[in-house]
Amino acid sequence: MSISRMRLRGALGQAGTIAVTLLGLLLLTFVIGRMMPADPVRAIVGEEASPEIYQQVFQQLGLDRPLWEQFLRYLGDVLTGDFGTSIRTGKPVIEDILHVMPATIELATFAILIGAGLGIPLGVTAAVNKDRWPDHLVRVFSLFGHSMPIFWTGMIALIVFYAHLGWVGGSGRMSQFYIGMVPDVTGFLLIDSLIAGEMDVFASAVNHLILPAALLGYSSSAYITRMTRSFMLDQLGQEYMVTARVKGLSRRQTIWRHAFGNIRVQLVTIIALAYGGLLEGAVLIETVFAWPGFGQYLTNNLIIGDMNAVMTCVLIVGVIFIALNLLSDLLYRLFDPRTK
Amino acid sequence: MTALPASRLPAPLLAARNILTFLLRSPTSAFGLLVLSILILTAAFAPWIATHDPYAQDLNNVLQAPGNGHLFGADELGRDIFSRLVWGARITLTIIFLVSIVVGPIGLIVGTTSGYLGGRIDTVMMRITDIFLSFPSLILSLAFVAALGPSLNNAIIAIGLTAWPPIARLARAETMTFRKADYIAAARLQGASPLRIIVKSIMPMCLPSVLIRLTLNMATVILTAAGLGFLGLGAQPPLPEWGAMIATGRRYMIDSWWLVTFPGLSILCVSLAFNLLGDGLRDALDPKQMNRR
Numbered sequence: 323m324s325i326s327r328m329r330l331r332g333a334l335g336q337a338g339t340i341a342v343t344l345l346g347l348l349l350l351t352f353v354i355g356r357m358m359p360a361d362p363v364r365a366i367v368g369e370e371a372s373p374e375i376y377q378q379v380f381q382q383l384g385l386d387r388p389l390w391e392q393f394l395r396y397l398g399d400v401l402t403g404d405f406g407t408s409i410r411t412g413k414p415v416i417e418d419i420l421h422v423m424p425a426t427i428e429l430a431t432f433a434i435l436i437g438a439g440l441g442i443p444l445g446v447t448a449a450v451n452k453d454r455w456p457d458h459l460v461r462v463f464s465l466f467g468h469s470m471p472i473f474w475t476g477m478i479a480l481i482v483f484y485a486h487l488g489w490v491g492g493s494g495r496m497s498q499f500y501i502g503m504v505p506d507v508t509g510f511l512l513i514d515s516l517i518a519g520e521m522d523v524f525a526s527a528v529n530h531l532i533l534p535a536a537l538l539g540y541s542s543s544a545y546i547t548r549m550t551r552s553f554m555l556d557q558l559g560q561e562y563m564v565t566a567r568v569k570g571l572s573r574r575q576t577i578w579r580h581a582f583g584n585i586r587v588q589l590v591t592i593i594a595l596a597y598g599g600l601l602e603g604a605v606l607i608e609t610v611f612a613w614p615g616f617g618q619y620l621t622n623n624l625i626i627g628d629m630n631a632v633m634t635c636v637l638i639v640g641v642i643f644i645a646l647n648l649l650s651d652l653l654y655r656l657f658d659p660r661t662k
Numbered sequence: 663m664t665a666l667p668a669s670r671l672p673a674p675l676l677a678a679r680n681i682l683t684f685l686l687r688s689p690t691s692a693f694g695l696l697v698l699s700i701l702i703l704t705a706a707f708a709p710w711i712a713t714h715d716p717y718a719q720d721l722n723n724v725l726q727a728p729g730n731g732h733l734f735g736a737d738e739l740g741r742d743i744f745s746r747l748v749w750g751a752r753i754t755l756t757i758i759f760l761v762s763i764v765v766g767p768i769g770l771i772v773g774t775t776s777g778y779l780g781g782r783i784d785t786v787m788m789r790i791t792d793i794f795l796s797f798p799s800l801i802l803s804l805a806f807v808a809a810l811g812p813s814l815n816n817a818i819i820a821i822g823l824t825a826w827p828p829i830a831r832l833a834r835a836e837t838m839t840f841r842k843a844d845y846i847a848a849a850r851l852q853g854a855s856p857l858r859i860i861v862k863s864i865m866p867m868c869l870p871s872v873l874i875r876l877t878l879n880m881a882t883v884i885l886t887a888a889g890l891g892f893l894g895l896g897a898q899p900p901l902p903e904w905g906a907m908i909a910t911g912r913r914y915m916i917d918s919w920w921l922v923t924f925p926g927l928s929i930l931c932v933s934l935a936f937n938l939l940g941d942g943l944r945d946a947l948d949p950k951q952m953n954r955r
Contacts, residue, residue: 339789346793357809462690465941469934471885473892474908474926477915485916602798606889610912620801621893624808636797636805643796 336651340644347640351633352396356389400637406630410623415634418619424509425495426608426615429535430600436539437546437600438593444543445550449558450577460547468544472537472603476610479533491530493612500526534611538603542596549592550585557581587657591650598646601639684946691942697935705751714742716749716902725918735920737911743920746902747928753903754932757818757887762876764822765829770872772826773833774864778841778856788834795827800886807895814903817896821886825879832875836868874947878940881933888929904929 363379364371371379380386384395399405405415441464448460484492491497495511504511504518512531515523557563558581566576601616608617616635623631685691704711713733720740728735734743776787794802799821806820840846840863849859890896891905899910904925911921 342789343793343796346789347796350793351805354805354809458690461941465937466934469881469885469930469937471888471892471905471908471926471929471933473889474922474929477908477912477922478926481915481919599798602800605800605804606892609893620804624804625894627808629808632805632808636801639798639801640793640796643798647796 336648340648343644344641347637347644348397348400349393351637351640352393354636355629355633356392405634405637408623408631409628410626410631415631418631419616419634419638421509422615422619425511425613426601426604426617428510428512429531429538429608429613429615430597430604432531432535433538433542433600433603434593434597436536437542437596440539441543441546442550442589445547446554446577446582448547448551449554452555457551460551464544464547467540470541472541473606473610475537476534476607479537480610483533490533491526493530493610495530495614496523496526497530530611534607534613538600538607541603542600545596545599546589546592550589553585553588554581557584587654590653590657594646594650594653598643601642681943681946685939685942688942688945690938694935694937694939694942697931698939701751701755701932701935704748705755708748708752712742712745712748714745716741716746717900718742725914725921727918728920734924735918737907737921738914738918743907743924746907747904747924750902750904750907750925750928753814753897753901754884754887757814757821758880758883760818761822761825761883761887762880764819765825765879766872766876768822768826769829770833770865770868773830773835774837774860774868776830777834777837778860778864780841784834787830791827791830794824795831797824799824799882800889803886803890804893804895807890812895812898814897814901817887817890820890821883824886825883828879829872829875833868833872836871837864840864840867874943877936877943881936881940884929884933884936 363376363383363385367375367379384392387395403416407413408415408418411418444460444464448457451457480492483489494501500520500523504515504520504523507514507517511527512524515521515527558577563576563581566580567573571579604613604615605617605620607613608615609621612618616638620632620635623635685695718741720736723732723736723740725738726732726736726740732742732744734747737743737746772787772791776784776791802824803817803820806823807816810816810819846859846863849863854862887896887903888905888908891903892909894906894909897903897906899906907925908922908929911918911925915922
């Protein structure tokens with residue numbers, strides 16, 4: 323079999339795997355949605371509706387059909403982009419989510435920049451100084467970031483840096499004063515404020531972003547540090563490192579040009595996965611900082627029991643994770659010469 | 663002449679003693695062990711350690727600062743925060759214990775069955791595992807709790823339902839290495855059914871690594887449970903669960919910092935202790951490290 327045929331088969335196999343995983347994901351959200359004790363009909367018609375109206379809505383929702391038929395219907399709805407209507411806002415759920423997503427992406431992007439900016443140098447330092455004090459220090463520092471309950475650290479940081487020191491803005495994406503001053507073009511406040519030329523709003527947005535992003539970044543840097551350290555240790559133990567030194571390269575050059583050069587692809591995949599993991603922290607940190615993003619949308623709907631919205635959020639997180647896994651896989655294939 | 667064993671202790675105990683001495687030699691894992699011992703002792707002797715009734719309200723001492731009869735201050739209903747933390751240690755231990763009871767068996771059964779039987783069953787089971795793995799644990803737990811209704815028990819069930827996949831993966835990998843072993847073949851030749859082989863011959867072999875992996879996961883379990891408590895989906899007030907204490911203290915945090923600070927520090931200490939211990943265990947069981955000693 324030729325190499326291109328093999329690759330094609332590999333790609334088809336992977337596409338099949340993804341399809342099955344997505345189907346499983348939908349089945350999971352469907353089952354969770356059906357498990358809930360709250361009555362979806364009552365949520366629509368209210369407590370005082372007559373039995374006739376109740377029956378009518380019950381049939382409209384297809385709840386009288388067998389479960390597998392309900393699942394097929396759900397599948398069809400999702401595939402045609404219909405995720406249901408939010409009980410709280412009365413708008414299609416997907417529209418709501420697209421509206422809040424930029425705030426979370428903005429937060430997560432800054433967080434991952436901080437996380438990678440912190441984690442990679444620390445990981446390299448730890449690997450180069452294995453079992454000496456910088457290694458132990460880095461280990462404790464990153465384990466600390468991994469162990470902190472991020473909602474709590476968020477509150478403590480707000481008390482210290484906002485309430486007492488006044489260095490940063492408080493909760494929300496910008497000061498109350500500026501809300502509504504900048505037209506919503508992209509949804510990314512930093513970009514929108516620049517487009518509108520409102521430098522005050524931009525400054526306020528940065529001021530509000532820095533604290534939650536730093537905390538999320540710190541918590542994700544633990545994973546990045548650990549992986550960077552172990553990748554680097556693998557490389558530093560290779561014989562080509564000795565060869566490079568014998569050839570007369572400085573230690574610095576061997577570390578950064580050769581060893582680090584070889585782990586870049588692996589790092590990109592790790593950072594892609596860490597980026598997805600930030601969604602989890604975002605749910606908590608957005609609640610603490612009243613950040614109007616995906617996480618807050620999810621928790622608000624959880625509290626009022628709007629299952630359409632909750633399940634769509636869960637589905638989206640699942641899809642983002644599958645996509646990131648796929649992306650990291652692809653990057654690996656594209657950039658690692660050994661997989662060719 | 664027979665060679666005498668170096669110690670009177672049976673082999674598993676000896677191994678445990680070796681690991682313990684290795685852990686105690688590193689200051690970080692020793693710290694982890696210390697914190698966890700304190701946690702267990704606190705939970706066991708909570709009635710004697712606590713200075714007040716954790717539920718007793720005292721409206722004369724509302725939001726009282728630390729000191730003056732209340733070591734860590736009093737909350738918005740005048741309840742003693744220190745005593746609530748002490749009793750909360752029991753809840754934390756309960757969560758750890760119950761989650762382990764749910765997660766260990768599910769992971770072990772799925773992993774060993776999948777690894778031993780192989781083929782179609784393996785593919786299907788691992789696909790299911792992958793689906794669960796493709797979620798961050800907090801978000802999937804949120805979905806389950808949303809469906810089941812918020813309570814401490816449901817939070818434990820939800821965490822259990824989301825925390826088994828890594829265990830299953832591990833048990834499967836272990837099983838694959840034993841599957842072709844001679845003693846398994848011998849059992850099969852004696853006519854043992856697959857069920858008997860899995861339960862009697864494979865599961866005991868996977869147990870040690872599964873237990874260690876459970877310890878490694880505990881920090882995540884504690885943070886997820888606290889997160890659920892904080893979002894109001896886990897333990898419900900007036901239970902002195904640490905995450906829920908932070909959630910109710912949040913309204914007063916700017917003026918009364920002690921309401922959120924001490925419960926958070928407790929969560930941080932316990933999760934850090936598990937992480938440090940896990941880190942040490944990983945080193946202790948890494949064959950490269952053991953040889954170097």
